[in-house]
Amino acid sequence: MTAPSPLTAHLGYWLRLVSNHVSARFAERLDRLGITVAEWVALRLLFDADSLPPSQLAARMGLTRGAVTKLADRLRARGLLARSADADDGRGVRLALTEAGRALVPALAEAADRNEAEAFAALSAEDRALLHGLLTRIATRQGLTAPPLA
Amino acid sequence: MTAPSPLTAHLGYWLRLVSNHVSARFAERLDRLGITVAEWVALRLLFDADSLPPSQLAARMGLTRGAVTKLADRLRARGLLARSADADDGRGVRLALTEAGRALVPALAEAADRNEAEAFAALSAEDRALLHGLLTRIATRQGLTAPPLA
DNA sequence: TCGATATAGTTTCCATGGAAACCAAAAGGC
DNA sequence: GCCTTTTGGTTTCCATGGAAACTATATCGA
Known part of the structure; x- marks a missing residue:
């Protein structure tokens, strides 16, 4: 009958602490540009993809389709994103x-770069590479090259 | 004029991806016990502290006081937490x-332990220690032994 | 001691995102 | 070719948490 594990005994706790902090700082930076983290992710993905159906964007972002509908509405209202009907599929949207x-x-992207530099200033280049390796190892083992959803 | 950094170029991206996944899996486990992650954190902190003012709990959890008020209400409604007036301070609550x-x-705590084991199964004990070291190094450098807030 | 200020907690309002219901179009089975 | 099922997207409802306004008490300075 040992004592229940303290919060700090879990790597998950530290992971969440650091991740939330890094994301919060990044959110501040983006906020100055009028953008949220989720919006940044969507914009960056679309930058490469040229055009995607909402369902694809949802899958890559780890959001539900419903959330993407609303995110797209917000971006559309600000003139950053356009929605068009899919030529081949009457239901589809691009x-x-x-x-x-x-x-x-x-x-x-520059804001992201600056955030990255500041957030991981405590680590040498080798340590950053090490951290990258550990995280991607976990990610692939958990089968998440993409979505943190469910 | 290089191309804007892709999402995967940033450690912050991987950190968020893995952290969200680990937390989501943990949330599932806790959900079977009718508890959320935030509730778990509050319960575990109070387990050690015996009694805390809401502002203290907020500071340690990285939440606003308003959020703690509501969290406490939920836990109180389920009979897991009690609120009492502070003897010395007429405004205060414990x-x-x-x-x-x-x-x-x-x-x-056992659910947390099991989640921990599953989440980091990809890493050896040494690698887990390494990850722990890297994360705490960042945490202390960023001045967060506690709150990801602000 | 009284008035100004600070502090503890709560409340209200808002934004984001999940879950599930819903609609329309496509695909499959016969 | 129809009827059922599946799929893409949207909508509705709900829960959580931040920001800011608000209340009550405490503290500080003159």
Whole structure:
């Protein structure tokens, strides 16, 4: 009958602590540009993909389709994203960046770069590589090259 | 003029991906016991502290006081937590576990232990220690032995 | 001691995201 | 070719948590 594990006994606790902090700081930076973290992820994915159905975006972001509908509405209202009907599928929709959306991405990426540098300043380049290796090892073992959902 | 960094270029991305996944899996486990992750954290902190003012709990959990008020209400409604007036400060409140709340903590801690084992199964004991070291190094550098808030 | 200020807690309002119900179109079985 | 089932997307409802306003008490300075 040992004492119940304290919070700090779990790697999961530290992972969450650091991750939340890094994301919160990143959110602050993005906020200055009027963008949320989720919006950044969507914009960056669409930057490469050119156009995606909401379901694809949802899968890659680890969100539900419902959440993506709403996210897309917000981005569309600000003129950063356009929605068009899928030519082949009467139900389908394609999401794509507008010119304004595309033009915004580099600045956001720079914010991400700066955040990254600041967040992991405590680690040497080798240690950062080490951390990267450990995290990706867990990720692949858990089968998540993509979604943290369910 | 290089291309904007892809999401996967940032450690922060992997950190968030893995952290969210681990927390989501943990949330599933706790859900079977009718508890959320935030509730677990509160219960575990109160288990050691015996009694805390809401502001203290908020600080240690990285939540606002408003959020703690509501969290405490939920736990109180389920008979896991009791609220009492502070003897010395007319404004103050003390939160403490009920017997039922206290009795629940060991089972929750075991769920946390099992989650931990499953989540980091990809890593050897040495690698887990390594990861722990890297994360705590970042945490202390960022001044967060406690709150991811602000 | 009284008035100004600070502090503890709560409440209200808002934003985000999940779950599930729902609708329309496509695909499959016969 | 129909009827059932599946799939893509949206909508509705709910839960959680932050921000800011608000209340009550305590503290500080003159």
